[in-house]
Amino acid sequence: MNNSTNILPPYRFSIAPMMDWSDRHCRYFWRLLTREALLYTEMVTTGALLKGDFERFLQYNQEEHPLAIQLGGSDPRSLAKCAGMAEDWGYDEVNLNCGCPSDRVQEGKIGAILMAEPELVAECVSEMRNACSIPITVKHRIGIDDQDDYPAMADFVRTVAAAGCSTFIVHARKAWLKGLSPKQNREVPPLNYDFVAQLKREFPTLTVIVNGGINTIEQSQALLEDVDGVMIGREAYNNPWFLAQVDEKLFNRPSLAPSRDHVITQYAEYCQREIEKGNRLHHMSRHILGLYLGEYGARIFRRHITECANRPDATAQVLLKAVNLMKRHD
Known part of the structure; x- marks a missing residue:
């Protein structure tokens, strides 16, 4: 990561790890929209790396930096x-x-359930820090089940910080470990940004990043008044063109993507290279279906890709044709 004093740190804006979504193809696509945002992999379990095909899980494109693994x-x-x-x-x-x-x-014993065992998390952080020199960060909720008051979260952070973690990414909802699905846990428990802002005030030397329910640049800018960074999730996937504003409005850098069509052309070139390596188009094209969200003809764009990209012989021309079909109906 570039820590030059004249460059805003990448944690100012990041894109959340999202299972089944933020794979290396998706991250390459996002990188065509923003060069500054910090990207995260999908969650990878220790068992998958130590007992499985670790190369498949660790593989990425060099263009994805700055890149974190969860x-x-x-x-x-x-x-x-x-x-x-x-x-x-x-x-x-x-x-x-x-x-x-x-x-x-x-x-x-993975995920939010660990909030009930801050000492164990602290031990994990300590061992990880001893094993490498890159930053170790923790992503957590504001609480779990009935343990959802501010002091409980502050105690968790205090304990883990003492082990050497200086960056905490806080999903500003508690998690119900029983009774709600993962999808419901992203929507039903109410957001509490005040807890996250209070955490930053109480621990000013820590880097505190807020996550949950963020879907506009204006909302991001407002939250950055109280915390060090914002992390978005589903909005980046469902409405990726949103990311084209990030570099200019949050990092004071020129926008990377001049137009959606420019991004499609670049991504099609990437997809074709991957197809020639033996990968299938539909594994990559599914990530771009929201690029023209709100634009006239966007449904035609999505339909053509959905119908054609899963064919065994599909090439990246499917993406370019989808754009042309959409333009004909403009």
Whole structure:
């Protein structure tokens, strides 16, 4: 990461780790829209890295930097090994998931359930820091179940910070570990940005980033009055053109993407290169369906890609034709 004093830090704006969405193809696409935002991988469990095809999980495009990997796990030694692997592969940051409410990951003591064990999280952070020199950060909720008051969250942060974590990404909703689905846990518990702002006031030397319910540049700018950074999730996926404003309005840098059509042309070139390596178009094209959201003919664009990209012989020309079809109906 570039820590030059005349460049705003990448954590000022980041895109959340999102299972089944923020894979390396999606991240390459986002990087065509913003060069400054910090990108995160999908959550990767320690078991997947230590017992599975680790190269598949760690692979990325060099253009994706600055890039952080999010790990899921609770065994300090396993997390330490994975943090070392992440540094060896060139990642800029390792993030520990203490926010996912899924029943599936709870069974492995992964995600939000770890908020009930701050001492264990502190031990994990300590071991990870000893295993690598890149930053170790933690993403968590404001609370879980009935443990959702501000002092409980502050105690969690205080304990983990004492182990050497200086950056906390706070999803400003609590998580119900029983009774709500992961989707409901992103929508039903009310947002509480005040808790996150209070955390920054109480711990001014920590980097505090707010996540949850953020979907406009104006909202991001307002939240940045109280915290160090904002992280968005679904808006980046459903309305990716939103990201084309980030560099100019949040980092005082020239916009990277002059037009949606320019982005499609660049991404089509990337997709064709990947197809020639044996990858399928539909694995990549699904990430761009929202690029023309709100534009006349956007439905035609989405329909053509959805109908044609999954054909075994599909090439990147499918994307360019989708744009042309949309323009004909303009």
